Amino acid sequence: MDHPPVVVHLGTTARCCWSTTKAGAAILIEGDWRMPLRCVFQHPRKSTMLGIEHAPPRRINLDDVTNGVTVLKAYPHIAWPESWPWKDDLISDNAVHPVARESVYRSLHRVVSKAIVINGEGKVLMGRVARGHFVGHWTLPGGYLDHDEHPRAGCIREAFEEFGLNIDLDTNAPVVTQRVFDGRGLSFLSFTYTSTETEDQDIKVEPSEIAEGAWFAPEEAYAQAVSYFDKTALKAYVER
Numbered sequence: 001m002d003h004p005p006v007v008v009h010l011g012t013t014a015r016c017c018w019s020t021t022k023a024g025a026a027i028l029i030e031g032d033w034r035m036p037l038r039c040v041f042q043h044p045r046k047s048t049m050l051g052i053e054h055a056p057p058r059r060i061n062l063d064d065v066t067n068g069v070t071v072l073k074a075y076p077h078i079a080w081p082e083s084w085p086w087k088d089d090l091i092s093d094n095a096v097h098p099v100a101r102e103s104v105y106r107s108l109h110r111v112v113s114k115a116i117v118i119n120g121e122g123k124v125l126m127g128r129v130a131r132g133h134f135v136g137h138w139t140l141p142g143g144y145l146d147h148d149e150h151p152r153a154g155c156i157r158e159a160f161e162e163f164g165l166n167i168d169l170d171t172n173a174p175v176v177t178q179r180v181f182d183g184r185g186l187s188f189l190s191f192t193y194t195s196t197e198t199e200d201q202d203i204k205v206e207p208s209e210i211a212e213g214a215w216f217a218p219e220e221a222y223a224q225a226v227s228y229f230d231k232t233a234l235k236a237y238v239e240r
Contacts, residue, residue: 007041008057009073009103015084016104017076018096019046039090040097044072053077061183065102073103073185106185109178113154114142114192114229116237117167120199123215124234126224127162130211138214138224140192140233141165151191159195163213164204167195175233192233 010017019042047054057072087104090096117125117140126138141162145154152169159167174191181188203213216224222234 003040003069003097003099004043005068006043006070006072007099008044008047008054009041009060009071009100009107010047010052010054010076011084011087011104011107012076012078012081014087015081016087016090016100017042017047017052017081017084018100019043039095039100041071041100041103060103060106060185062099062102062106062185064184066099069099071099071103073107107187109187109189111145111151112142112188112190112229113145113151113158114140114190114233115155115159115167115169116192116194116233117141117159117163117165118195118197119215120197121215122218124218124221124237125159125163125165125198125203125213126216126221127205127210127213130207130209134226136211137226138216138221139227140221140225140230142190142192152193155191155193162206162210164206165198165201167198169193170196175236177229177232179228181228188229190229190233192229194237 018039044057054074054076057074060071060073062069062071087107091101091105119125126140128138129135141159142155143158145151146157149157151174156167156169159165172194174193177190177192179188180186205211205213218234218238222231222238225231225234
């Protein structure tokens with residue numbers, strides 16, 4: 001199937017604009033998947049033909065999956081494009097071209113939850129990571145949320161799974177941080193909470209995840225941290 005060499009991922013936070021491979025500048029109507037065609041993002045010229053004004057586009061790096069197709073992402077100057085399909089309905093639909101599905105998939109937030117765990121001496125718990133992106137470095141307890149899990153519950157679970165600690169959280173609001181870390185365009189959203197004082201519990205690390213755990217003075221924990229999310233949260237903790 002022919003695919004335009006350049007397409008624009010034109011969408012709001014919830015809906016996207018599409019063309020079909022044979023229908024030119026047509027906008028796909030939500031729920032109308034009966035046609036045996038592949039639905040693709042539009043070529044930028046087609047957006048102009050439709051009279052859709054949008055913010056300046058930025059290139060999304062999908063080179064690992066697009067086979068040379070350039071994907072641009074732009075936000076339309078439309079308050080609510082009611083006729084456009086929902087993004088959530090398109091990711092797994094066979095009528096949608098894989099390039100478009102991958103671009104929509106990468107636009108969804110990855111959510112993590114972490115905890116600044118404090119002991120009776122005011123020190124901060126960190127673990128030296130045994131696997132994954134930060135292997136060998138010190139990080140705060142935490143990880144990805146389970147489906148239908150609140151961030152508060154997520155960091156409490158992670159503290160127990162990684163360190164064997166039962167923690168309670170204080171009443172302060174979490175430090176919420178968002179960032180895209182690489183050219184793939186994946187957006188990570190982090191919630192970092194602070195515990196009440198954790199006493200009379202021994203650290204029992206899960207060795208497949210954490211090589212060792214240790215307590216650091218808050219300033220030292222900040223100096224040890226390499227994660228952007230950890231540094232942001234620890235800086236806020238030290239300065240509060």
